[in-house]
Amino acid sequence: MQIPLLTEITIIFGLSIFVLFICYRLGIPTIVGFLLTGVIVGPHGLGFIKAIHEVEILAEIGVVLLLFTIGIEFSLKKLLQIKRSVLLGGSVQVLLSILLVSLITWWLGWSLEKSIFIGFLVSLSSTAIVLRILQERAEIDSPHGRIALAVLIFQDIVVVPMMLLIPLLAGERGTLGGSLFFLIAKGVGVIIVVILSAQWIVPKLLFQVARTRSRELFLLSIIVICLSVTWLTSSIGLSLALGAFLAGLIISESEYSHQALSNLLPFRDVFTSFFFISIGMLLDVGFLIKQPLFIVTVALIVLLVKTITAGLGSILLGFPLRTAVLVGFSLCQVGEFSFILSRGGLEYNLLNDTDYQAFLSVSILTMASTPFIISLAPRISDLIMGLPLPKELKRESYPLSEIDEKRKRHLRDHLIIVGFGVNGRNVARAAKVAGIPYVIIEMNPETVRAERERGEPIYYGDAVQQAVLEHAGIRNARVMVIAISDPAATRRITAIARDLNPKLYIIARTRFVEEMKPLYELGANEVIPEEFETSIEIFTRVLTKYLVPRDEIEKFISEIRSDGYEMFRSPSPYSASLSDLTSFIPNVEISTLRVSEGSPIVGKSLSQIELRNRYGINVLAISRDSNILPNPAGDTVISANDVLIVLGEPNRIAEVADLFRKPENSSNTS
Numbered sequence: 001m002q003i004p005l006l007t008e009i010t011i012i013f014g015l016s017i018f019v020l021f022i023c024y025r026l027g028i029p030t031i032v033g034f035l036l037t038g039v040i041v042g043p044h045g046l047g048f049i050k051a052i053h054e055v056e057i058l059a060e061i062g063v064v065l066l067l068f069t070i071g072i073e074f075s076l077k078k079l080l081q082i083k084r085s086v087l088l089g090g091s092v093q094v095l096l097s098i099l100l101v102s103l104i105t106w107w108l109g110w111s112l113e114k115s116i117f118i119g120f121l122v123s124l125s126s127t128a129i130v131l132r133i134l135q136e137r138a139e140i141d142s143p144h145g146r147i148a149l150a151v152l153i154f155q156d157i158v159v160v161p162m163m164l165l166i167p168l169l170a171g172e173r174g175t176l177g178g179s180l181f182f183l184i185a186k187g188v189g190v191i192i193v194v195i196l197s198a199q200w201i202v203p204k205l206l207f208q209v210a211r212t213r214s215r216e217l218f219l220l221s222i223i224v225i226c227l228s229v230t231w232l233t234s235s236i237g238l239s240l241a242l243g244a245f246l247a248g249l250i251i252s253e254s255e256y257s258h259q260a261l262s263n264l265l266p267f268r269d270v271f272t273s274f275f276f277i278s279i280g281m282l283l284d285v286g287f288l289i290k291q292p293l294f295i296v297t298v299a300l301i302v303l304l305v306k307t308i309t310a311g312l313g314s315i316l317l318g319f320p321l322r323t324a325v326l327v328g329f330s331l332c333q334v335g336e337f338s339f340i341l342s343r344g345g346l347e348y349n350l351l352n353d354t355d356y357q358a359f360l361s362v363s364i365l366t367m368a369s370t371p372f373i374i375s376l377a378p379r380i381s382d383l384i385m386g387l388p389l390p391k392e393l394k395r396e397s398y399p400l401s402e403i404d405e406k407r408k409r410h411l412r413d414h415l416i417i418v419g420f421g422v423n424g425r426n427v428a429r430a431a432k433v434a435g436i437p438y439v440i441i442e443m444n445p446e447t448v449r450a451e452r453e454r455g456e457p458i459y460y461g462d463a464v465q466q467a468v469l470e471h472a473g474i475r476n477a478r479v480m481v482i483a484i485s486d487p488a489a490t491r492r493i494t495a496i497a498r499d500l501n502p503k504l505y506i507i508a509r510t511r512f513v514e515e516m517k518p519l520y521e522l523g524a525n526e527v528i529p530e531e532f533e534t535s536i537e538i539f540t541r542v543l544t545k546y547l548v549p550r551d552e553i554e555k556f557i558s559e560i561r562s563d564g565y566e567m568f569r570s571p572s573p574y575s576a577s578l579s580d581l582t583s584f585i586p587n588v589e590i591s592t593l594r595v596s597e598g599s600p601i602v603g604k605s606l607s608q609i610e611l612r613n614r615y616g617i618n619v620l621a622i623s624r625d626s627n628i629l630p631n632p633a634g635d636t637v638i639s640a641n642d643v644l645i646v647l648g649e650p651n652r653i654a655e656v657a658d659l660f661r662k663p664e665n666s667s668n669t670s
Contacts, residue, residue: 029371038280062271071248090154318445498523558650598662
């Protein structure tokens with residue numbers, strides 16, 4: 001027996017492979033490839049697909065799984081951290097978009113009710129496209145990624161009252177007030193259920209499931225949780241996407257979130273592709289060909305309006321202009337929930353068939369252009385920041401002027417920390433313990449306010465701006481650590497910092513190994529890839545479990561880091577200092593070794609220890625009681641708590657580390 005849907009799914013995937021392969025060779029994003037596939041196989045293209053409704057159902061499943069996995073990766077704690085961005089940034093973006101679009105369409109002669117409805121359609125952005133692109137670019141945790149997510153969450157919520165308002169705009173009167181009241185009450189109930197489930201119910205349930213060690217039972221349990229919460233939100237009038245996101249948040253609070261995510265990723269990718277293909281199937285290419293100038297003009301106006309409104313929301317949140325520009329470009333397209341609203345508009349005669357096709361053409365054009373716009377956004381933002389804009393517009397980028405001139409004059413050989421996430425906090429904590437003066441640059445105004453109250457030397461600013469780095473005293477700084485989740489900004493900061501201070505030692509954190517080489521070429525001295533360091537941490541724990549001696553593990557780690565990082569280094573055009581030797585001499589590093597109480601070398605001179613003759617290690621200086629003894633002579637006697645600054649091969653330094661520690665069995669030492 002032949003199954004029609006199976007035939008059509010085979011056609012869709014077969015053609016997708018061909019289109020995506022061509023797109024890959026031409027450097028076109030995969031999302032555009034899926035949209036093109038939909039246009040080709042749809043009823044307005046070659047007409048291969050007849051079961052459009054069934055494909056749309058598969059597309060809905062794709063959106064649900066996408067939002068579910070995003071919720072798993074996010075967590076309730078992160079959501080609470082951006083609640084202000086959700087409420088303020090989201091409301092500003094949506095309300096301003098509705099206002100501007102309504103005024104434009106009303107001025108063109110449309111009725112007020114129809115103009116407001118068009119404003120509803122344009123105000124929503126594509127959750128599926130934006131979050132997928134941000135995930136692929138590893139920017140979901142960047143400042144603009146977090147704001148974009150916050151605005152998208154608000155849009156998913158506000159689409160519900162928009163749907164309730166459609167009959168009112170069409171001239172019907174009813175119990176709208178009562179519907180909104182009950183909807184809000186149900187929404188509060190869902191939030192309570194989510195919190196209770198995340199804290200107590202789901203972790204215990206998944207623990208019992210995990211004890212069975214049944215992969216099938218675990219996967220089915222995860223899917224049932226996802227679909228149950230999605231059904232719950234849908235049944236009370238909220239969107240499917242919001243329910244899926246809340247279900248993901250519930251899973252994220254358990255220790256089983258990573259396993260759940262890895263099991264669902266293949267299903268998510270398959271079903272999400274149906275969503276983009278189904279959108280492409282709706283487009284009438286003939287209508288687009290007949291009025292190309294009109295469609296392109298309207299699409300450009302939509303892109304401009306949404307970029308401005310989303311950017312203004314970011315500025316009101318206190319973020320700098322560059323971040324606002326990136327957010328604006330990320331949210332400039334029309335969203336998938338606009339298609340749901342548009343069907344309601346057709347039903348209530350707020351749109352006719354011509355209006356509907358014009359809306360589809362404009363929407364798909366903005367969606368297809370989104371990957372290119374987001375890719376170009378960092379360059380465009382740099383160009384905008386270089387324009388002679390009013391100082392009032394740029395002033396939020398330079399609040400490091402709060403560092404008074406007296407303090408700036410005392411900033412010498414200090415550490416600059418860019419970003420105050422987990423990595424930045426740990427660096428600041430270590431600097432504080434070691435007595436190293438430091439300044440923190442952070443773009444989240446809420447984080448700055450909270451940490452300033454705790455006494456941290458933290459200042460609000462966008463480090464890609466030269467003025468911000470100069471206010472932080474970069475010309476007199478010794479080290480700068482870049483610990484942010486924005487690859488483009490990291491590269492830009494590295495280049496500017498190197499230009500401002502050729503002697504500065506720059507340590508950059510990045511997500512992936514392939515980002516190391518560009519950063520080294522821009523002037524970074526050290527690039528720490530999370531991907532690489534995670535692998536080192538994994539094999540360290542593996543070797544520990546196999547009872548490999550600690551000194552051998554440390555020696556192996558030193559060799560791996562030396563060999564691994566050396567592959568990505570390129571000769572630096574900047575003058576060398578002692579701290580730069582590792583960039584020029586292979587397998588050599590400068591390190592510090594603290595002499596513990598009871599160490600066998602306490603009371604001995606450097607000539608007696610013979611570090612150079614026996615181990616090939618040179619002592620460059622000794623730090624003792626906050627004093628530096630440079631180039632110490634051979635008769636210098638070592639004291640407890642001395643810190644020796646040494647130069648040598650990493651494996652040799654690891655070998656002599658035991659000399660500086662107190663022996664575990666003190667009775668065996670003479």
